Amino acid sequence: MESALFYVFGALMLAGAVLTVTSRSAVNAAVWLVFSFVCASGIFALLSAPFLAILQILIYAGAIMVLFLFVIMMLQGPELKDERARRSPLTLAVQVLPAGALAVTLLAWLARGGGAGFGGAAAVTGTAEAVASLLLNRYLLAFEVISLVLLVAIIGALSLGRKEEDKPWR
Amino acid sequence: MAVGLTHYLVLAGALFLTGTAGVLLRRNTLIMFMSIEIMLSAVNIVFAAYSRALGDLSGHVFVLMNFAVAAAEAAIGLAILVEIYRLRRSVDVDGLKTLME
Numbered sequence: 001m002e003s004a005l006f007y008v009f010g011a012l013m014l015a016g017a018v019l020t021v022t023s024r025s026a027v028n029a030a031v032w033l034v035f036s037f038v039c040a041s042g043i044f045a046l047l048s049a050p051f052l053a054i055l056q057i058l059i060y061a062g063a064i065m066v067l068f069l070f071v072i073m074m075l076q077g078p079e080l081k082d083e084r085a086r087r088s089p090l091t092l093a094v095q096v097l098p099a100g101a102l103a104v105t106l107l108a109w110l111a112r113g114g115g116a117g118f119g120g121a122a123a124v125t126g127t128a129e130a131v132a133s134l135l136l137n138r139y140l141l142a143f144e145v146i147s148l149v150l151l152v153a154i155i156g157a158l159s160l161g162r163k164e165e166d167k168p169w170r
Numbered sequence: 171m172a173v174g175l176t177h178y179l180v181l182a183g184a185l186f187l188t189g190t191a192g193v194l195l196r197r198n199t200l201i202m203f204m205s206i207e208i209m210l211s212a213v214n215i216v217f218a219a220y221s222r223a224l225g226d227l228s229g230h231v232f233v234l235m236n237f238a239v240a241a242a243e244a245a246i247g248l249a250i251l252v253e254i255y256r257l258r259r260s261v262d263v264d265g266l267k268t269l270m271e
Contacts, residue, residue, distance in 0.1 A: 002172075002173060003172060006173040006177060006178075007173075010177075013181070014185060014188065017189070017208045018188055020192070020201070020208065021188055021191055021192035021195075021196065021201070021204075021205055026198060029200070029204055033204050033207065036208065036211070037211065040215065043181070043215055043218075044214075044215075044218055046173075047178070047215075047219060047221070047222045048222060049221070049222075049230055049233075052230055055234070055237060056237075059240075059241060060207070060211070060240070064207065067244055067245065068200070068203070068204065068244070068248070071200065071248045072200060074252065074255075075252070075255050091195070094190065094194060095187070095190070095195075098187055098190070099187050102180065105180075109176055117172030117173065117174045118174050118175060118222060118223050123222060124222075124226070126221070126227050130227055131227060131231060134228065134231050138228075138231075142235060146239075147238075149239065149242050150238055150241070150242055152242075153242035153245050154245070156245075157248075157249040160249035160252075160253055161252065161253075
Protein backbone atom coordinates (compact mmCIF):
# COMPACT_ATOMS: atom_id res chain seq x y z
CA MET A 1 0.00 0.00 0.00
CA GLU A 2 2.75 2.40 0.98
CA SER A 3 4.79 1.45 -2.09
CA ALA A 4 1.82 1.99 -4.38
CA LEU A 5 1.15 5.42 -2.86
CA PHE A 6 4.82 6.36 -3.23
CA TYR A 7 4.79 5.49 -6.92
CA VAL A 8 1.51 7.34 -7.52
CA PHE A 9 2.57 10.53 -5.70
CA GLY A 10 6.12 10.38 -7.05
CA ALA A 11 5.03 9.93 -10.67
CA LEU A 12 2.39 12.67 -10.39
CA MET A 13 4.82 15.05 -8.73
CA LEU A 14 7.45 14.47 -11.41
CA ALA A 15 4.85 14.83 -14.15
CA GLY A 16 3.67 18.11 -12.60
CA ALA A 17 7.26 19.39 -12.46
CA VAL A 18 7.95 18.43 -16.09
CA LEU A 19 4.71 20.11 -17.22
CA THR A 20 5.65 23.23 -15.23
CA VAL A 21 8.99 23.44 -17.00
CA THR A 22 7.54 22.79 -20.46
CA SER A 23 4.35 24.91 -20.22
CA ARG A 24 4.06 27.69 -22.75
CA SER A 25 1.95 29.91 -20.54
CA ALA A 26 3.11 31.07 -17.12
CA VAL A 27 -0.37 30.57 -15.64
CA ASN A 28 -0.42 26.93 -16.75
CA ALA A 29 3.05 26.47 -15.31
CA ALA A 30 1.90 27.91 -11.97
CA VAL A 31 -1.13 25.61 -11.83
CA TRP A 32 1.01 22.55 -12.61
CA LEU A 33 3.42 23.65 -9.92
CA VAL A 34 0.57 23.73 -7.38
CA PHE A 35 -0.35 20.20 -8.46
CA SER A 36 3.26 19.10 -8.04
CA PHE A 37 3.43 20.64 -4.55
CA VAL A 38 0.22 18.93 -3.45
CA CYS A 39 1.78 15.61 -4.48
CA ALA A 40 4.92 16.57 -2.52
CA SER A 41 2.67 16.93 0.50
CA GLY A 42 1.59 13.31 -0.05
CA ILE A 43 5.25 12.26 -0.17
CA PHE A 44 5.86 14.03 3.16
CA ALA A 45 2.89 12.22 4.65
CA LEU A 46 4.38 8.90 3.50
CA LEU A 47 7.67 9.83 5.18
CA SER A 48 5.75 10.11 8.50
CA ALA A 49 5.98 13.92 8.50
CA PRO A 50 2.36 15.10 8.86
CA PHE A 51 3.38 18.57 10.05
CA LEU A 52 5.51 19.15 6.95
CA ALA A 53 2.72 17.79 4.75
CA ILE A 54 0.32 20.43 6.09
CA LEU A 55 2.90 23.22 5.89
CA GLN A 56 3.71 22.25 2.31
CA ILE A 57 0.07 22.86 1.36
CA LEU A 58 -0.24 26.05 3.44
CA ILE A 59 3.03 27.72 2.49
CA TYR A 60 3.94 26.40 -0.94
CA ALA A 61 0.66 25.55 -2.60
CA GLY A 62 -1.02 28.42 -0.76
CA ALA A 63 1.07 31.49 -0.04
CA ILE A 64 3.99 31.22 -2.49
CA MET A 65 1.82 30.24 -5.44
CA VAL A 66 -0.65 33.06 -4.75
CA LEU A 67 2.33 35.42 -4.87
CA PHE A 68 3.39 33.94 -8.21
CA LEU A 69 -0.10 34.21 -9.67
CA PHE A 70 -0.42 37.83 -8.52
CA VAL A 71 2.84 38.74 -10.22
CA ILE A 72 1.81 36.92 -13.41
CA MET A 73 -1.46 38.83 -13.32
CA MET A 74 0.37 42.15 -12.88
CA LEU A 75 3.00 41.54 -15.53
CA GLN A 76 1.49 40.00 -18.60
CA GLY A 77 -1.32 38.12 -20.23
CA PRO A 78 -1.21 34.35 -20.01
CA GLU A 79 0.47 33.80 -23.40
CA LEU A 80 4.21 34.08 -23.72
CA LYS A 81 5.96 35.37 -26.73
CA ASP A 82 7.49 32.64 -28.86
CA GLU A 83 10.66 31.75 -27.03
CA ARG A 84 13.67 29.99 -28.42
CA ALA A 85 15.41 27.58 -26.07
CA ARG A 86 19.07 28.29 -25.41
CA ARG A 87 21.07 25.27 -26.50
CA SER A 88 24.80 25.50 -26.04
CA PRO A 89 27.08 22.44 -25.63
CA LEU A 90 27.62 23.48 -22.01
CA THR A 91 23.89 23.59 -21.28
CA LEU A 92 23.52 20.18 -22.86
CA ALA A 93 26.42 18.77 -20.81
CA VAL A 94 24.97 20.18 -17.58
CA GLN A 95 21.71 18.44 -18.46
CA VAL A 96 22.96 15.13 -19.78
CA LEU A 97 25.81 14.34 -17.38
CA PRO A 98 23.81 14.42 -14.10
CA ALA A 99 20.90 12.62 -15.74
CA GLY A 100 23.31 9.92 -16.96
CA ALA A 101 24.91 9.67 -13.52
CA LEU A 102 21.47 9.29 -11.94
CA ALA A 103 20.51 6.58 -14.45
CA VAL A 104 23.79 4.65 -13.93
CA THR A 105 23.40 4.81 -10.15
CA LEU A 106 19.82 3.60 -10.43
CA LEU A 107 20.80 0.69 -12.70
CA ALA A 108 23.73 -0.32 -10.49
CA TRP A 109 21.46 -0.24 -7.46
CA LEU A 110 18.82 -2.33 -9.26
CA ALA A 111 21.51 -4.79 -10.43
CA ARG A 112 22.46 -5.34 -6.79
CA GLY A 113 18.86 -6.27 -6.06
CA GLY A 114 17.61 -2.94 -4.71
CA GLY A 115 17.30 -1.90 -1.09
CA ALA A 116 14.76 -3.31 1.30
CA GLY A 117 12.68 -0.48 2.77
CA PHE A 118 14.31 1.71 5.35
CA GLY A 119 16.38 -1.14 6.79
CA GLY A 120 14.23 -1.45 9.89
CA ALA A 121 14.80 2.12 11.09
CA ALA A 122 12.02 3.06 13.50
CA ALA A 123 9.67 5.69 12.11
CA VAL A 124 9.63 8.85 14.24
CA THR A 125 6.45 10.75 13.48
CA GLY A 126 7.09 14.43 12.85
CA THR A 127 4.06 15.87 14.58
CA ALA A 128 3.79 19.61 15.14
CA GLU A 129 4.59 19.03 18.81
CA ALA A 130 7.75 17.00 18.19
CA VAL A 131 9.12 19.33 15.51
CA ALA A 132 8.31 22.43 17.57
CA SER A 133 10.13 21.11 20.62
CA LEU A 134 13.26 20.58 18.51
CA LEU A 135 12.85 23.95 16.83
CA LEU A 136 12.52 25.88 20.07
CA ASN A 137 15.23 24.05 22.01
CA ARG A 138 18.08 22.59 20.01
CA TYR A 139 17.65 24.79 16.93
CA LEU A 140 16.59 28.01 18.64
CA LEU A 141 19.47 30.02 17.12
CA ALA A 142 18.67 28.82 13.61
CA PHE A 143 15.01 29.70 14.26
CA GLU A 144 15.95 33.25 15.27
CA VAL A 145 18.26 33.64 12.28
CA ILE A 146 15.60 32.48 9.85
CA SER A 147 13.17 35.04 11.28
CA LEU A 148 15.83 37.69 10.60
CA VAL A 149 16.08 36.42 7.01
CA LEU A 150 12.32 36.83 6.64
CA LEU A 151 12.47 40.35 8.12
CA VAL A 152 15.18 41.33 5.65
CA ALA A 153 13.13 39.84 2.81
CA ILE A 154 10.09 41.93 3.85
CA ILE A 155 12.15 45.13 4.01
CA GLY A 156 13.84 44.32 0.69
CA ALA A 157 10.57 43.62 -1.09
CA LEU A 158 9.04 46.83 0.32
CA SER A 159 11.95 49.02 -0.75
CA LEU A 160 12.04 47.41 -4.21
CA GLY A 161 8.33 47.97 -4.63
CA ARG A 162 8.47 51.73 -3.97
CA LYS A 163 7.76 54.36 -6.55
CA GLU A 164 10.78 55.23 -8.67
CA GLU A 165 11.31 58.73 -7.22
CA ASP A 166 11.01 57.52 -3.60
CA LYS A 167 13.84 55.01 -3.92
CA PRO A 168 16.54 55.64 -1.32
CA TRP A 169 19.32 55.21 -3.91
CA ARG A 170 17.86 57.77 -6.32
CA MET B 171 10.02 -4.35 -3.20
CA ALA B 172 9.53 -2.12 -0.19
CA VAL B 173 10.02 1.58 -0.81
CA GLY B 174 13.18 2.77 0.89
CA LEU B 175 15.58 5.68 1.11
CA THR B 176 16.95 5.16 -2.41
CA HIS B 177 13.50 5.48 -3.98
CA TYR B 178 13.05 8.89 -2.40
CA LEU B 179 16.58 9.97 -3.34
CA VAL B 180 16.02 8.98 -6.97
CA LEU B 181 12.72 10.88 -7.04
CA ALA B 182 14.43 13.94 -5.56
CA GLY B 183 17.29 13.65 -8.05
CA ALA B 184 14.90 13.49 -10.98
CA LEU B 185 12.97 16.50 -9.65
CA PHE B 186 16.17 18.47 -9.17
CA LEU B 187 17.24 17.71 -12.74
CA THR B 188 13.84 18.85 -14.01
CA GLY B 189 14.30 22.11 -12.14
CA THR B 190 17.82 22.58 -13.53
CA ALA B 191 16.51 21.97 -17.04
CA GLY B 192 13.89 24.66 -16.49
CA VAL B 193 16.42 27.23 -15.29
CA LEU B 194 18.81 26.48 -18.14
CA LEU B 195 16.40 26.12 -21.04
CA ARG B 196 13.60 28.60 -20.40
CA ARG B 197 14.01 32.30 -20.94
CA ASN B 198 10.88 33.45 -19.14
CA THR B 199 12.08 34.61 -15.73
CA LEU B 200 8.80 33.62 -14.03
CA ILE B 201 9.14 30.01 -15.14
CA MET B 202 12.82 30.03 -14.16
CA PHE B 203 11.68 31.04 -10.66
CA MET B 204 9.20 28.18 -10.56
CA SER B 205 12.01 25.82 -11.59
CA ILE B 206 14.05 27.04 -8.63
CA GLU B 207 11.07 26.25 -6.38
CA ILE B 208 11.02 22.72 -7.85
CA MET B 209 14.71 22.31 -6.98
CA LEU B 210 14.12 23.52 -3.40
CA SER B 211 11.25 21.05 -3.13
CA ALA B 212 13.54 18.21 -4.23
CA VAL B 213 15.99 19.14 -1.49
CA ASN B 214 13.13 19.11 1.04
CA ILE B 215 12.30 15.54 0.05
CA VAL B 216 15.93 14.49 0.61
CA PHE B 217 15.88 16.06 4.09
CA ALA B 218 12.62 14.33 5.02
CA ALA B 219 13.76 10.98 3.59
CA TYR B 220 17.01 10.99 5.58
CA SER B 221 15.09 12.06 8.64
CA ARG B 222 12.91 9.00 8.21
CA ALA B 223 15.88 6.70 7.52
CA LEU B 224 17.91 7.88 10.52
CA GLY B 225 14.95 8.17 12.89
CA ASP B 226 15.91 11.77 13.72
CA LEU B 227 13.55 14.74 13.41
CA SER B 228 16.31 17.31 12.78
CA GLY B 229 15.71 16.97 9.05
CA HIS B 230 12.16 18.26 9.53
CA VAL B 231 13.52 21.41 11.20
CA PHE B 232 15.74 22.04 8.19
CA VAL B 233 12.82 21.55 5.83
CA LEU B 234 11.10 24.33 7.81
CA MET B 235 14.17 26.55 7.31
CA ASN B 236 14.02 25.73 3.61
CA PHE B 237 10.35 26.79 3.50
CA ALA B 238 11.32 30.16 4.96
CA VAL B 239 14.22 30.57 2.53
CA ALA B 240 11.93 29.69 -0.39
CA ALA B 241 9.37 32.26 0.76
CA ALA B 242 12.03 34.96 1.14
CA GLU B 243 13.51 34.10 -2.24
CA ALA B 244 10.12 34.25 -3.94
CA ALA B 245 9.24 37.59 -2.33
CA ILE B 246 12.54 39.30 -3.21
CA GLY B 247 12.84 37.65 -6.61
CA LEU B 248 9.34 38.59 -7.69
CA ALA B 249 9.83 42.16 -6.43
CA ILE B 250 12.97 42.42 -8.57
CA LEU B 251 11.03 40.93 -11.49
CA VAL B 252 8.26 43.54 -11.18
CA GLU B 253 10.93 46.24 -11.12
CA ILE B 254 12.63 44.81 -14.23
CA TYR B 255 9.27 44.70 -15.98
CA ARG B 256 8.64 48.36 -15.08
CA LEU B 257 11.93 49.34 -16.67
CA ARG B 258 12.00 47.07 -19.72
CA ARG B 259 8.39 45.93 -20.35
CA SER B 260 9.58 42.32 -20.63
CA VAL B 261 10.62 39.47 -18.33
CA ASP B 262 12.73 37.72 -20.95
CA VAL B 263 16.27 37.00 -19.72
CA ASP B 264 17.74 37.82 -23.13
CA GLY B 265 17.23 41.53 -22.58
CA LEU B 266 19.04 41.55 -19.25
CA LYS B 267 22.58 42.39 -20.26
CA THR B 268 22.96 45.80 -18.60
CA LEU B 269 25.54 44.61 -16.08
CA MET B 270 27.54 42.89 -18.81
CA GLU B 271 27.94 45.94 -21.02
